[in-house]
Amino acid sequence: MTFPNHSQPDGSQPADPQADNPLLDIQFQIPFDRLKPEHAQPAIETLLDQSRAALEQLAQAETRDFAGFMDDLDRLTRELDTARTVVGHMDSVVATDEWRAAEQAILPGVTEFYTSLGLDAGLWQALKAYAETPAARELDPVRARFLKLTMDEFRRGGADLPEDDKAKLQELNAELAQVTNTFAKNVLDSIAAFELYVPAERLAGVPQRVQDATRADAEARGKEGHRLTLQAPTLQPILTYADDRELRRELWQANGMVGQQPERDNRPLIRRILALRREKAQLLGYRNFADLVLEDRMAGSGEAALNFERDLEAKTRPAWERENAELEAYYRSKAGADAPALAHWDLAYWAEKQRQEKYAFDSEELRPYFELNSVLAGLFEIVQRVFGITVREAQAPGWHPDVKYYDIFAEGGEHIASFYTDWFPRDTKRGGAWMNAFSTGGPQESGFVPHLGLMCGNMTPPGKDSPALLSLDEVETVFHEFGHLLHHALSRVEVRSLSGTNVAWDFVELPSQIMENWVWQREALDLFARHYQTGERLPDDLFAKMLAARNYRAASLAMRQYSFGLTDLSLHVEYDPASDLDPVAYARETMGRFHALPLPENYAMVAQFGHLFADPVGYGAGYYSYKWAEVLDADAFSRFEQGGIFNRETGREFVDRLLGQGGSKDPAELYRDFMGRDPDPDALLRRSGLL
DSSP states (O other), rough: OOOOOOOTTSOOOOTTTTTTTTTGGSSOOOOGGGGGGGHHHHHHHHHHHHHHHHHHHHHHHHHOIIIIIIHHHHHTTTTHHHHHHHHHOOOOHSHHHHHHHHHHHHHHHHHHHHHHHHHHHHHHHHHHHHHTHHHHHHHOOHHHHHHHHHHHHHHHHHHHHOOOHHHHHHHHHHHHHHHHHHHHHHHHHHHHHHEEEEEEGGGGTTTHHHHHHHHHHHHTTSSEEEEEEESSHHHHHHHEEEEEEEEHHHHHHHHHHTTTTTEEEOOHHHHHHHHHHHHHHTTTTOOHHHHHHHHSSSOOSSHHHHHHHHHHHHHHHHHHHHHHHHHHHHHHHHHOSOOOOOOHHHHHHHHHHHHHHHHHHOGGGGOOOOOOHHHHHHHHHHHHHHOOOEEEOOOOSSSSSEEEEEEEOOTTOOEEEEEEEEOOOTTTOOSSSSEEEEEEOOEEEEEEEEEEEEEEEEOOOOOOOSSOOOOOOHOOOOOOOOHHHHHHTTTSSSGGSSSOSSTTTTTTHHHHHHHHGGGGOHHHHHTTOOTTTTTOOOOHHHHHHHHHHTTTTTTHHHHHHHHHHHHHHHHHTTTTTTSSSOHHHHHHHHHHOOSEEEEEEOGGGGGGOHHHHHHSSTTTTTHHHHHHHHHHHHHHOOOHHHTTTHHHHHHHHHHHHTTTTSSSSHHHHHHHHHHSSSOOOOOOHHTOOOO
C-alpha cells in the first residue's frame, strides 16, 4: 500500500507507523514475541484496503484465464486471512481485555468485507463471463471443481440478490458476527468467574493428582485449601470421583449456570441468533438455515441429517434403556432402598463405581502410562510408520511459555508443514480442544510452500511433583486434533481454497476421528504407554480391562451426542424463532428425551453451546457431523485392521487418495477411492457393541 507523502520540516520522512507492525510482516513463523493488541486494528484495516483494491482490479480485468483470474481470486485474501486468524487466535488463548477489544474493533470491517466480497457485482459478472469461455470448459477436474464451487458459493452468498436485499444480507451478517462473538465471550467469562475454595476433607475419593493440582492452584493465589474451577481437568474428576455428594451437586449446578448469569446471559442471544440465521436463509431462497449450510455437505439437507440422527437414535435406544435400568439397580444395591433418588450429579460417580466393579478397572490407573511428552513421541512414531512423515521439535516465538513448535518432513526430507501446540488450561483461554490453520501452503510455481497450523487443548497440567499425566480421553483428544492437523499438513492440492481441511464439514472429522483408533491398539500403545517413573509398558491385564470396558455405557455416550445433534438440527429446521416458544425451553424438552433423569427447569445447556452459537456458522446445523464422520471412521479403519495398523501401503493410499486430496473431489468419491465402496452405515454401531 502507498502512504501519503508527509515530509517533516527538515525534509525527512516520518517513521511509518505500520513499519513495525508484525501482522504486516508475517513470513512463515509468526512473530508472536512482537505481537500486541494495538497492532490488530491498523494492520487489518491496511490489509482490508489492499484486498479491496485487488478485488476491484480483479473484477475489471479485461483478459481472463485461470492463472490470471481464478488463481488471483484464490489468493485474494491470503494475507488478510492469516492476520485475521492470528487475532482471533490470540483472543482465544490470551483473552485479556486488550485482545478482546482488538477482536471487537476489527469485527465489523472484516464481516462487511467478506460479505461484500460474495456480493460484488463486478466480480460476479466476471466469474460468469469466465465460466462461459472455452478455457473454462477445458479446465482439469480440480480447477473445474474450484470454479463450480466458487460460483455455488457466490449464489449461496447472495450474488444474484437485488441491491436492497444485498444490503439487508450485509446487515444480517454484521449482527450475526457481533452477537455470536458476545455469546463466546460470555461463556469464557462465566467459566473464568467461578472458583470455589474447599478444605482437603471435601475431596475424599478424588484422585491425588487433582488434589495436588487444586491445592497448588490455591497456594499460587495466596489462599488455603483447594481451588476448584469449571475447567474440565478439575470439573470432570470431581463429578466422577468425589464422595462428597453436596460438592458434586454444587459444581454440577454451577456449571449449569454458565451462560445464564446476570451480565453474561446468553439465553436472549439464542433466539436472536436463530432468527438472524432463519432470516438470512430465507432471504437467500432456502427454507431454513440447515438447508442453506448443508446444501454443499454430504447430508445435503436438514431433513436428511435429521433422519440420519433419528435412525441412530432408534437403533440405540433399547440398549440405552437397559443401561439406565442397570445403573439404577446397581445404585440401589449399594446405597439401599431408602437412599435418595439418583440426581444428575450422581450419574458419573455411580457409573464409575459400577465400571470399576464390573471390570475391576479404574481409568485413573492408566494415567501414569500416558505422560504427555511420551504420548506425543509415540504419536509421531506412529505417523512416521503409517504415513512416512517425520515430526521434529523446533524453535519459534510463542504466545505463552507452554507453547511448543514442530516441523513436519516428508519421506524425502522435504519440509511440508510446521505447527504450534498449547495444551494446558488457563483462565484467559477458551475451553475445549481445537486445531486451526494459520496459513495454507502447497505446490506452487516456486516449489512446495509449507503449511502452518496449531493444536490447542485443556489437558491435565503437570503437578507439583509430576509431569502432565493424561486420561485415556485426553490421549484420544491429542490423536484427534493431530488428525485434523495432518489433513492440513499433508495436502498437495494446488488450489488454496480446496486444500487441507477445506472440505464438507460432515467429512472433515473423518481424518481426526480415524486417528483415535490407534489409541486402542496394543502395538501402537507399546510405542508410548510407558510408566512415567519405571518405564514399564502398559501391563497386559490393564490393557485387557481397558478393552473390556471400552463399550461400557456406549449407548449412553451415543445418546448424549445424538441429543446435541438433534437439538441443533431441530432448532435450525423445526423451531420457529418468530413463535412465542422459548428456544431454551424447546432445547431443554428436546434434550430431555436423551437424559435418564428429568432436567431441572433452569437447565440451559444451549446457553453455553459454543459449537452452535459462538460463530456465525460454526457447527450450527452441523453438529451431526461428528456422528456422520464416526460412521466413516469406524468403517475406514477396517482397512488398517485387515492390512496391519502400521501397513505403509495402506497409509500411503490413505494419504494419496483421501487425506492429501483436501476438497479437490467430492468427499463421497474420495471415500470410494480409498475403500473401493460406499460406507457401511452399521459400522459404528457394531464397533460400539450396539448391534
